[in-house]
Amino acid sequence: MGKHLPARAENLRRAIAQEAARIMAEHGIRDFYVAKRKAAERYGVFEAGLLPKNTEIEAALASYQRLFGGDTHAASLRSQRAAALHAMQWLAEFEPRLVGPVLAGTATGHVDVQLHLFTGRAESVTLKLMDHGIPHEVGERRVKMSAGRIVACPTVSFEMDGEPIEAIVFPRDGIRQAPVSPVDGRPMRRADVAEVAALVADGTPGTTD
DSSP, X not given: OOSOOOHXXXXXXXXXXXXXXXXXXXXXXXXXXXXXXXXHHHTTOOXXXXXXXXXXXXXXXXXXXXXXXXXXXXXXXXXXHHHHHHHXXXXXXXXOEEESHHHHTOOOTTSOEEEEEEOXXXXXXXXXXXXXXXXXXXXXXXXXXXXXXXXXXXXXXXEETTEEEEEEEEOGGGGGSOOBOTTTSSBOOOBOHHHHXXXXXXXXXXXXX
């Protein structure tokens, strides 16, 4: 973790993490770096060594939601996870996986449900949506697979049960390697239908880990 910081610096670092978490929760900012910089500016901090890690901000965000989100956050998360499960069951042929804040339990009402889909033809996802008359938008997202490898993947955005869904479409063999998590730099956690069903049945904000 590096050299130990003086108590005042540690307190400042913690305060920046808490402020970044508040910004993410209240303003719908999804980018940890942006929220961190905004929080640091408020405290007049520009030294990189005093800035919290993304994992510290995520932990602060979970604490913020427990303290201030209460039943509202829990209900929103239940709705997002139920919509994710419905979408995953409907898109079962694409081996869907839930990722991101909805899986982690730190999602705000501002974020989309994030899915990863796997298929030999990305067009097959949009064709299914078109065949069922579901409005959608196609796009592209740059995904970090490793320190030196970033790939452009097609995306499909639509709604399920009133919740916005963003699905990133990977080649079929993309299921073997998860992208890098923006939180801790490790392979991103992915949950299959069974895991998401367990989360929905459990009904608590955390994960099944």
